[in-house]
Amino acid sequence: MSLNFVEPIIWDGEKIIELSKVEIEKENAKWKQAMILYVVGDCPSIRALERFIATTWNFVSKPKIFYHNDGYFVIQLNSIEDRDEVLLSGPYTIGNRPIILKMWSENFDFKAEVLQIVPLWVRLPNLPLNCWGMDSLSRFGSALGVPLYADECTTNIERISYARLLVEMDVTRKLPEKLKVLDLNGKLLEQAVEYDWVPEFCQLV
Structure with missing residues (x-):
């Protein structure tokens, strides 16, 4: 992906990055069917989570899994219907450890939300x-x-x-x-x- 130079705006003598509403709304649409997944206790490997999803969420299409270094996963489902079906079928555990699931939101804050x-x-x-x-x-x-x-x-x-x-x-x-x-x-x-x-x-x- 090649990038372009976009002139920052100047505010009180400082460079300020002004985000594009069209761009942000486009990116939000990509993630609206996603969920945040956090396992209480030790974080499983992606392979372990893939096996869990394949056997436990076998009623939905295979999702994409993204790992964040803060210790949680973003699960990108293929539709809002799949996301809701997964949420409604809980709660879940993996290796006897509870799984916390939350719908992704654009202002998601792991420490403020998942842990509270x-x-x-x-x-x-x-x-x-x-x-x-x-x-x-x-x-x-x-x-x-x-x-x-x-x-x-x-x-x-x-x-x-x-x-x-x-x-x-x-x-x-x-x-x-x-x-x-x-x-x-x-x-x-x-x-x-x-x-x-x-x-x-x-x-x-």
């Missing part, structure tokens, strides 16, 4: 059936963090013992084991919260 904001699968046991709509589930998830998805069984109401949501949560804070809910009659209720997996250093409250 983690997508966790949350279960809401015995959730009343009239609370299984998209709006109600979004409200429950929003009380915990940033809700991403409900799993397929929850979406299709194929299992009614608990609803299961994927929620981005700040794992540096205590994770709640119950939520306060104000029903339509003005009565304050409690909803239990359970987790498929939480980092070892997390505390429940």
Whole structure:
């Protein structure tokens, strides 16, 4: 790839690089179906990760794997549908070590996000059936963090013992084991919260 000279702008006597909106949006489009993958504990080799993906994610097309020296991988899926299918089918482990997956974003910061904001699968046991709509589930998830998805069984109401949501949560804070809910009659209720997996250093409250 040959490069061109692009004149920097001058601001208060300093050279400033001005990025091109068209170029950045074009590059963002290349990575919008990508995910950040981090393995808690020892980082696996690319070969080990390739074997894991080939056997565990065999329901999607083979992705590209990129390793970053900070100890995480960028997994470039072939479509947004593949990315969402992988996220919805978690959580995952490799060599008994938990895998943290996050959707790539243009402002991604590994230390600020992967080590602090983690997508966790949350279960809401015995959730009343009239609370299984998209709006109600979004409200429950929003009380915990940033809700991403409900799993397929929850979406299709194929299992009614608990609803299961994927929620981005700040794992540096205590994770709640119950939520306060104000029903339509003005009565304050409690909803239990359970987790498929939480980092070892997390505390429940």
